[in-house]
Amino acid sequence: MRNIIKISLVLLSAAIMQSCTKVIDVKLRDADKKYVVEGILTDASGNCRVLLSKTKNFSDNNEPLGVSGAVVSIKDKTNGTVIALTELSPGVYVDASFAGIPGHSYELSIAAGGANFTAVSVMPQKIKFDSLYITKDQLFGDTRTLANVEFTDPPAFGNSYRAVQYLNGRELTNIFVTNDDYTNDKKNYAKLFIFSDDDADKAKPGDTVTVDMQCIDPVIYRYWYSLDQGATGNSQSAAPANPVSNITGGAIGYFSAHTIETKTVIVE
Amino acid sequence: MRPLLLFITILFSAPLLAQENFTVSGTVKLKSTGETVIGATIRSGKSGTVSNEYGFYSLTLPKGKNALEVSSIGQETKKVDVTLEKNTILNISLEDASQNLGEVTIKSTASGRSISGTQMGVERLSTAEIKNIPVLMGERDLMKAVQLLPGIKSAGDGNSGFYVRGGATDQNLILLDEAPVYNASHLLGFFSTFNSDAIKDMTLYKGGMPAQYGGRLSSVLDIKMNDGNNQDYSVSGGIGLISAKLNVEGPIVKDKSSFLISGRRTYADVFLKLSPDSTINQNKLYFYDLNAKLNYTLGQKDRLYLSGYFGQDQLGVGESFGLSWGNATGTARWNHIFNSKMFSNTSLIFSNYNYKIKIRAGANDFQIFSQIRDWNLKQEFQWYANSRNSVRFGLNSIFHTLRPGEITSSSTSSVNSSALQQRYSLENSIFGTNTWKASEKFSLTYGVRVTAFSILGKGDFFDMNSKGEITDTFNYKSGEIVKTYLNPEPRLAASYEFNESASVKASYVRNVQNMHLISNSTSNNPTDKWIASTNLIKPEIADQYSIGYYKNLADNKYELTLETYYKDMQNQIDYRNGADIFINSDAIESQLLFGKGRAYGLEMQFKKKVGKWTGWVSYTLSKTERKIDGISNNEWYNARQDRTHDISVVSTYQLNKKWTLSGNWVYYTGNAITFPAGKYTVNNQVVFYYTERNGYRMPAYHRLDLGATCVLKQTKKTLSELSFSVYNAYGRENAYTIEFRQSKSDPTRTEAVQTALFKFIPSVSYNFKF
Incomplete structure (x- = not known):
């Protein structure tokens, strides 16, 4: 629901305002570098990875600055198992076989450059991804091909979801998260809006659209929600800020234990 | 209790010592339309008052002959002689100034503030005054005009909100005929809710708010x-x-x-x-x-x-x-x-x-x-x-x-x-x-x-x-x-x-x-x-x-x-x-x-x-x-x-x-x-x-x-x-x-x-x- 309101306001302002945009030069002060953690554990093996990097200056290039030589492990707090991750490439720590179990609580520990970071995430119960289908919708005066996701929320409150969309195997960066605050115990229909006016992001007949549906920890829902609201560089928010993180010890980023289910559809 | 009594005594004793006085009171109106005039000045010698928000005035003067001078922005100043033998009711009609002037209209624009009186931090605008201020899409708007006054800042393009002396936009009490207006904007803020044709007067207090107003921190409009x-x-x-x-x-x-x-x-x-x-x-x-x-x-x-x-x-x-x-x-x-x-x-x-x-x-x-x-x-x-x-x-x-x-x-x-x-x-x-x-x-x-x-x-x-x-x-x-x-x-x-x-x-x-x-x-x-x-x-x-x-x-x-x-x-x-x-x-x-x-x-x-x-x-x-x-x-x-x-x-x-x-x-x-x-x-x-x-x-x-x-x-x-x-x-x-x-x-x-x-x-x- 939040997305629908947000989207509608974007559409309206676009309709009213004839505006002009230009790239400008802004002098930004550099800040002390922070560690950035992106930790993922799913219920399927092969997805367990932790990316460790540092923040960069605005004027630097966009290549992530991977941090090598860290000690990274994930502990299953429910059964006591500890898995040490191995460094695959600079800043990328993985375990090829580790899969999480829904309902279990996981703790990520990282020791790097004399600092220690920890984060806890509970893997939620898996909720079935009912269907993925394509609709044609009007957006900014043209017809867009959009992916739609359906799932059925269970009776208890407290479920959060994230969808990740791929077009011909390439991940699109739109953040799509929702929770059952307004839709508890209902069949949910979620339209994955893509605002990008880049032709490469628009699905065409014959394209393959793939969507991962994740059941995420409510803490991680807040991370994605606040990242989308406050840190992606758009200025609708009066007070941009770092997203609400579950990492302790002074790093930014997140550690998410979530379930995953994938569906694919060909655009007609 | 004692300080209060003393206070009341001081407050009201002084004038009792003076000579016999009577009060002249009434309503100030425009002759052409019968609209009451807010803030008209009524003076006699060194005594003076201003008409209130309903055009009412009351002035206490010495017994005998008094010369009143009544003035208001955009109106001819009117002189009236009144002989006070008792409390007297005197309603005053003012004539539109521009109609009697020659080739070129010499206007006097309103002064929000006056030298006398304790009220400060106040700005007044009338619809007539903003008539010529150029505006977006030609839509005359008192709310936009007021943002051209000192201490009152526009919240920016496409926003009818305004900031007064560091306050946020919600810290302004906006009253339309005394009724609070909670959202004073149209079209996501491009226009204000006030149709200037229907407005007589607008007063904005950015400081020194009189006690009859309350409920917001920054200003009263x-x-x-x-x-x-x-x-x-x-x-x-x-x-x-x-x-x-x-x-x-x-x-x-x-x-x-x-x-x-x-x-x-x-x-x-x-x-x-x-x-x-x-x-x-x-x-x-x-x-x-x-x-x-x-x-x-x-x-x-x-x-x-x-x-x-x-x-x-x-x-x-x-x-x-x-x-x-x-x-x-x-x-x-x-x-x-x-x-x-x-x-x-x-x-x-x-x-x-x-x-x-x-x-x-x-x-x-x-x-x-x-x-x-x-x-x-x-x-x-x-x-x-x-x-x-x-x-x-x-x-x-x-x-x-x-x-x-x-x-x-x-x-x-x-x-x-x-x-x-x-x-x-x-x-x-x-x-x-x-x-x-x-x-x-x-x-x-x-x-x-x-x-x-x-x-x-x-x-x-x-x-x-x-x-x-x-x-x-x-x-x-x-x-x-x-x-x-x-x-x-x-x-x-x-x-x-x-x-x-x-x-x-x-x-x-x-x-x-x-x-x-x-x-x-x-x-x-x-x-x-x-x-x-x-x-x-x-x-x-x-x-x-x-x-x-x-x-x-x-x-x-x-x-x-x-x-x-x-x-x-x-x-x-x-x-x-x-x-x-x-x-x-x-x-x-x-x-x-x-x-x-x-x-x-x-x-x-x-x-x-x-x-x-x-x-x-x-x-x-x-x-x-x-x-x-x-x-x-x-x-x-x-x-x-x-x-x-x-x-x-x-x-x-x-x-x-x-x-x-x-x-x-x-x-x-x-x-x-x-x-x-x-x-x-x-x-x-x-x-x-x-x-x-x-x-x-x-x-x-x-x-x-x-x-x-x-x-x-x-x-x-x-x-x-x-x-x-x-x-x-x-x-x-x-x-x-x-x-x-x-x-x-x-x-x-x-x-x-x-x-x-x-x-x-x-x-x-x-x-x-x-």
Whole structure:
């Protein structure tokens, strides 16, 4: 629901305002570098990875600055198992076989450059991804091909979801998260809006659209929600800020234990 | 008790020693329309007074022959001799000045402030005065005009909100015929809700608020509608590029009663319909508003007024989305003159604001509704005790009902029907104030307003820890008092007149605010949330100290004003980082942080009031900061509306009888804003890292607007004219937003992108009156 309101306001302002945009030069002060953690554990093996990097200056290039030589492990707090991750490439720590179990609580520990970071995430119960289908919708005066996701929320409150969309195997960066605050115990229909006016992001007949549906920890829902609201560089928010993180010890980023289910559809 | 007795004795003993006095009282009106005149000056020798908001005046003078001089802006000054053998009623009619002048009209523009009197920090504008100020789309707008005055800052392009002396946009009390207006904007802020055709007078208090006003921290914007012509029928109207309006007024019974109806509608959507593109021509985009007023004079002592406002905005994107919002206000008032010294007004006021969102997306079909509604009773007495003291006292009781959010959905929808708890509160105030003319030169106004804000059940209220997590829930039954906040608000003002053309004034006021608007967006949205104080949200309190110097120059042709202020604010509200503004919970406090604020500044205005060429230059130097627990390491940071410099130049030149030219230029330091301190990659996407709140500034804003008005035909009663204007004449691209993103030309880099809204907007409108 939040997305629908947000989207509608974007559409309206676009309709009213004839505006002009230009790239400008802004002098930004550099800040002390922070560690950035992106930790993922799913219920399927092969997805367990932790990316460790540092923040960069605005004027630097966009290549992530991977941090090598860290000690990274994930502990299953429910059964006591500890898995040490191995460094695959600079800043990328993985375990090829580790899969999480829904309902279990996981703790990520990282020791790097004399600092220690920890984060806890509970893997939620898996909720079935009912269907993925394509609709044609009007957006900014043209017809867009959009992916739609359906799932059925269970009776208890407290479920959060994230969808990740791929077009011909390439991940699109739109953040799509929702929770059952307004839709508890209902069949949910979620339209994955893509605002990008880049032709490469628009699905065409014959394209393959793939969507991962994740059941995420409510803490991680807040991370994605606040990242989308406050840190992606758009200025609708009066007070941009770092997203609400579950990492302790002074790093930014997140550690998410979530379930995953994938569906694919060909655009007609 | 003893100090109080002593005080009363001092207060009223002095005049008793004087010679025998009588009181002359009555109502000041315009001869042509019978409209009462607000703020007319009535003088006799060294005694003087001004007519009140209903045109009533009362002046106590020595027995015998007195020469009265009655003056008001835009009217011929009238001299009346009155012989006082007893208390006398004298109603005064003023004639329109412009009709009797020769080739070129020599106008005197209103001076908000006068040298005498203790009131400071006040700005007054009449519709006639803003007539020639060039505006966006040719839509005359008092709210936009007021932002050209010192200390009052525009919230930016496409925003009708304004900041007064460091306050936020919700800290302005906006009253239309005494009814609070909760959202004073149309079309997402491009226009204000006030149709200037229906407005008589607008007074803005930015400091030294009189005790009869309360409820907001920063300012009071008191707007009075016309009463309606009780002499003759008259129709006036205008047709512009985006709107048309019509105003009809006339007597019901001549001299006794009159009506006024004024309507306005925009038709931007008509142009949308012309578009061949079905995704555009199905969009809705318009607003309309309606002002209506009736008044009856019931004999010499009583007058009744009924006035109402209704406005609605409709926005829609095809079938899938609709947003409508609007204000409705109604005021019933009864003026009663007990005797030549005692004037009373009783008002029953209704005010409502709501919005409705309709959404239809596939199987999802639901509506969201939110409302704020006030019932308000006001009783005020004005007692012109004697030639040295005039007293105002009264009470005010408001019952607020808030419906924060309700969802109604169809059975196929994935959204559940639900409703947040309604919130009830009762705001009771009493006030009393006296203006004491201690000597020829020294005057003092002292008073107090006491506000008791009671939060009422039924509903759940909460206790929370520092992270905003609920630690306890308290359930209250219907009518139960959750908490009462009792706040005395002292109001003090003093003036010292050096001579007839120079004075100095000082004031101290405390204001308390119990209704708060929380907004997380850079512009005001109709869906921003009004909340009342709760057990956790404390009343906002502001203490303001100010000093001013006022000087009239060259035989009152020029006016110089200097004012400086310091304001201290407590219990300010901000969103937590990462707050969810659409949270489906009654515990909105979980998303909020609290802290304090301070603001100080210097305001200057130099005004030319008389001649072919009139206008002003105003300059404000100021600082506004916040300190909120949980933001920017709990350090002081610049509030978004902190602008160091703010300059406006406004001028009008009467070329000849036919043509009037005008122009205004504004310049201000960019708002304080948060920019990134770095970047990193998450989710294969470059995102930004922030360290300090509002550590940067938007680029400086400046803009020139030009206007020209051509009178096509003018007789004593009729008028037709064409107005041309160009908004942003030199096409400055003023930054509306600055966004950061991955560069399109070089994806390995990031870039800053500025969006500007208006670049050179010409418009033309036709206005008539017959």
